[in-house]
Amino acid sequence: MKFLKYLLGLVVVLIVGVLIFGAMQPSEYDVSRSKVIKAPISAVYNTVNDLKTWEKWGPWHDEDSTIVVSYGEKTVGVGASDSWTSKDGPGSMKTVNVIPNKLIEQKMQFGDADPSDIIWHFEEKDGGTNITWQMKETKAPFMFKLISGFMGGWENFFGPMEEKGLNNLEKVVLEAQKLANSFRITPVVVKDLPAQKFIGYYHKTTTDMSNMTELFQTDMPKAGMYAMKNGLEYGDFTPAAVYNVWDMENNIAEFYIGLILKKDLKPGEGMSLVNLPKGATATASKFGNYGTGEMEIHNSLLKYATDNKKEIEYPIWEAYVNDPTMVKPQDIQTDYFYSLK
Numbered sequence: 574m575k576f577l578k579y580l581l582g583l584v585v586v587l588i589v590g591v592l593i594f595g596a597m598q599p600s601e602y603d604v605s606r607s608k609v610i611k612a613p614i615s616a617v618y619n620t621v622n623d624l625k626t627w628e629k630w631g632p633w634h635d636e637d638s639t640i641v642v643s644y645g646e647k648t649v650g651v652g653a654s655d656s657w658t659s660k661d662g663p664g665s666m667k668t669v670n671v672i673p674n675k676l677i678e679q680k681m682q683f684g685d686a687d688p689s690d691i692i693w694h695f696e697e698k699d700g701g702t703n704i705t706w707q708m709k710e711t712k713a714p715f716m717f718k719l720i721s722g723f724m725g726g727w728e729n730f731f732g733p734m735e736e737k738g739l740n741n742l743e744k745v746v747l748e749a750q751k752l753a754n755s756f757r758i759t760p761v762v763v764k765d766l767p768a769q770k771f772i773g774y775y776h777k778t779t780t781d782m783s784n785m786t787e788l789f790q791t792d793m794p795k796a797g798m799y800a801m802k803n804g805l806e807y808g809d810f811t812p813a814a815v816y817n818v819w820d821m822e823n824n825i826a827e828f829y830i831g832l833i834l835k836k837d838l839k840p841g842e843g844m845s846l847v848n849l850p851k852g853a854t855a856t857a858s859k860f861g862n863y864g865t866g867e868m869e870i871h872n873s874l875l876k877y878a879t880d881n882k883k884e885i886e887y888p889i890w891e892a893y894v895n896d897p898t899m900v901k902p903q904d905i906q907t908d909y910f911y912s913l914k
Contacts, residue, residue, distance in 0.1 A: 603709040604728055606735035610743045611701040612750050618674045618695050620746050621704075624648045624655045624666065630741035632734050637661065666691070704742070706735045753902040756861025758870050761877040763913065768851040771815055771890070772796070772840040773831020780819065780826045782864070789814075792830040793893075799841045800832055809836045812893040815847050819889075833892060849890060855883070855911040858894075862902040874911050884914040 610617050620626050625648045628634055637659050645654035645667075656665040662683060670678040679691040687710070694705040708731050774792045778784055793812055800810050810832040818827035829847055832838075840846050855877055859870045878885050894906040 602731070603707070604731040604735065605705055605707040606732055606739060607703060607705040608736075608739040608743065609699055609701050609703050610739075610746055612746045614674045614695050614697050614702040616750055616753075617702040617704055617742075617746055618677070620742065620749070621693055622649055622653075622668070622671065622677055624653050624668070626745065627655075630738060630745045632737040632741060635737070635741075704739065706739060708735070753862045754865050755903050756859055756866035756869075757903075758860075758866060758873060759858045761855050761857045761874055763853055763855050766849075766851055766854045766910070769849040770834045770837075771813060771829065771831060771847040771849055772834065772838060772844050773813075773815065773829035773847065774843055775827075775829050775845050777818075777825070777827045779824045780821055781824075785826070786864075789830055796831045796844070799844075800838060803838055803841075805834075805836055805838060807896075810834050810838075813890055815849070815888045815890040817887050833890075847888065849888065850912055853913045855885075855913055857909055859907045859909065860904055862905055863897070863907070870909055874909060878911065878913065886912050886914050888912065 620630075625644065628642060634640060640657050640659040642655055642657045645652075645656075647653045648655065651668055651671055653668040654666065657663065664681065664683045666679055666681050668677060668679050670676070675695055677693040679693075680688040681691050682688040689708060689710040692707040692709070694707065696703045696705075773796060776788055778788070797807075797810075797812065801807075812831075813833045814828055814830050816826070816828040818825055820826070829845060831844060833849070855874050857870055857873055859866045875885070877883075889912065890910050892908045892910070894908055895904070897905045
């Protein structure tokens with residue numbers, strides 16, 4: 574009986590000691606870890622900014638298989654949210670502020686505890702992106718304080734988790750970049766094409782790709798909206814570009830950005846009608862992100878013409894077959910056409 578009283582007293586002393594130990598730990602923490610990822614800043618930023626990617630790299634998913642995530646109406650940008658349940662209890666996350674390619678601020682909450690601040694900093698550095706994951710709190714829950722005390726402080730509590738998460742994030746980003754930069758090209762074939770009508774916006778500019786990208790980002794949506802406002806549906810036209818001049822030596826490009834029509838439509842304001850010629854046309858398809866594989870497929874078409882003693886004549890054109898937002902980057906299809914004499 575005396576032994577039981579002694580044992581009970583010892584347990585009480587230990588419990589009181591643990592409670593005092595936990596209460597003595599600091600309630601405030603500010604822990605950060607950084608990593609340079611050899612990828613464009615937009616690729617790293619966009620991955621973190623989309624809460625649906627967190628299941629791929631969040632370090633807690635490696636250690637707790639009971640986590641079940643539910644997503645809010647938005648998962649990207651300000652207002653994006655998710656919540657989860659697990660054996661350790663519920664939690665939630667919400668994005669409250671973003672500065673594109675520079676900063677993401679979020680609130681993370683476990684159970685009924687006060688939310689903690691999650692802050693991401695992005696900076697271009699050494700041919701890649703320096704990303705910093707910061708976690709801060711002024712009123713940490715008692716259980717967190719207790720665990721951090723036994724682990725030797727907040728740095729030991731959160732630091733390794735952040736490091737693991739950043740390492741996981743690097744793998745996810747680099748794998749996505751690898752897929753985004755991959756492409757495949759089909760063999761060149763010759764088709765006897767019918768005449769086709771094209772409407773689009775004319776440009777005479779340089780062959781600088783950044784300048785052309787801006788023109789495409791402006792004109793292609795405008796052309797599509799014009800067609801749909803006039804009763805055409807997506808299957809009634811194919812986004813395309815038609816080139817009359819492409820002179821790398823003199824840095825001159827003359828081309829149209831618009832639509833190959835399957836139904837009649839008059840050109841809108843600022844648009845021109847171009848008749849694509851019928852007859853023998855060398856064609857091949859590229860599957861991959863825009864900006865990848867263009868040189869390779871053009872060289873393939875040029876080689877075919879040379880090997881088969883064929884002359885190429887303008888216009889040459891390319892058609893953007895599928896919606897890049899609806900398929901994986903490696904499945905974006907662009908068809909290329911070279912008219913043959």
